[in-house]
Amino acid sequence: MLLFRLWNYIRGYVIIFIEGYFLEKFVNICTRRQILLWDIKRNKNSKMTLKISIQGFKRLRPIAKKTGCRVKILNKRGLPFLLNRYRRRKTFLLGAAVFIVLFYIMTSFVWSIEVIGNEKIETDIILKSLTQQGVKPGVFKYKINPEEIANTIILDIDGLSYVNVLLKGTKIKVEVAEGVKRPPIIPLNEPCDIVAKKDGVIKSIVVKAGQAQVKEGETVRKGQLLVSGSIPIKGAEDSPRKVHAMGEVLARTWYEGEHPVELKVVEKVRTGRKKDNLTLVLFSKEIELFHKEASFSDFEKVEIKKSLSIGEELVLPFGLTIERYYENDSVEADVSFEDAKENAANIAYKKAARNIPEGAEVVNRRIEFIENENGEFVADVIIECLEDIGVAKENGGE
Amino acid sequence: MPEKRTKSAKKRKEEEQKINLKEKMAELLELPKEIVLDLPKITMFGNKNLIVENYKGIIEYDNNRIRVNTGKGIIRVAGDSLVIKEITSEDLMIDGEILSLEFLK
Structure with a gap:
């Protein structure tokens, strides 16, 4: 039934009122002439309302004449009437068409x-x-x-x-x-040496190929030769055998970070006053709207970008950028010495840990507070690590 | 006149025999009877909805009474607020509260 109603809506129908004495005859003639009627309601004697398709309605006049009925349209329904109403509005149609075309064009660019x-x-x-x-x-x-x-x-x-x-x-x-940046890999069949990539104290050295040049407990500097790829041959010192040096050189390394102990912390508090500067973004052009410099002495600037989009994906090239200035008020707060020390130590530790590479094992950490000549304290963090400091380096030999 | 009457009676008898034969044939071949015998097919959903297929035309239509002409007499439907929901040359759908359905010769 829904399909039937939908079909009728698309085709369009009229609700008509019929008055006459031979209504049954009227209905019979309609059916015989293949005119579809539905929802026939008898109101009183000699009066009824019914629904009829547009095509059927056009063929109704001779039947009405024959049976002596008066026909009146009560209502017109359906798509054809709706479209007819808009047919006259050319600008509206043109606008709709232009909109669709423009929309299509706009969405075929990257915004x-x-x-x-x-x-x-x-x-x-x-x-x-x-x-x-x-x-x-x-x-x-x-x-x-x-x-x-x-x-x-x-x-x-x-x-x-x-x-x-x-x-x-x-x-x-x-x-x-x-990804992690990898050092250039030297093919296995090419001779090379192993050198230190940073300063440290050798803890252990395991050589798989080549000749160790340093001993355990020795302090090495960056770039120092650790495992040599050239093995001298007795009797022929001038032309040593060249190998691809391999080995693991574990060394203690230290990382340091420091941060002064601050007894007074300046906190910035927003006063609540703010100023917005609006910028209209059209395609890649920016149009500034009534820009005025914020008159605050101390402020924080936040940029909020808003762009017009349909859903998440369809971003249109129109947007608004709001530069919001918040006025700040500096408030100084005293911090207890213990808290300040802890804060400074934390920051110093973070500074030191930033440089520790992946794969290094943290063995020991030491925190010291050093008083300098001005009477200020500085937190000094030293992290001791154990890591492989060997790195292959071509020795240029044949 | 009496001669004529007997003639018409004879004719009717012949016709009846013809129908009987048709009915038997339809039964034998399992053909739809409403087509072979030109009978109305009536479908009812409770007392709310009535569909009459293979009808000839409507004789009377009112809110509480509808009379439908078929090849085999007249069907009289009585009820309350009867509405012809749909009407085509083959079938007729009546909506409303149906109280009785009668066959009149």
């Missing part, structure tokens, strides 16, 4: 680029690489080949282990994963 997954490598570097390949906001999206771009980026930028370029709507999503 925003998102880079996710990068921690050490700056987004700008990746964006720059994209720009070099001609991928930037405003570029025609069907020209872009995501796979090719991903391949070029991964070759272009060091330290990326995975790049995926996704084209979604008007947005380009660049997903990256960073």
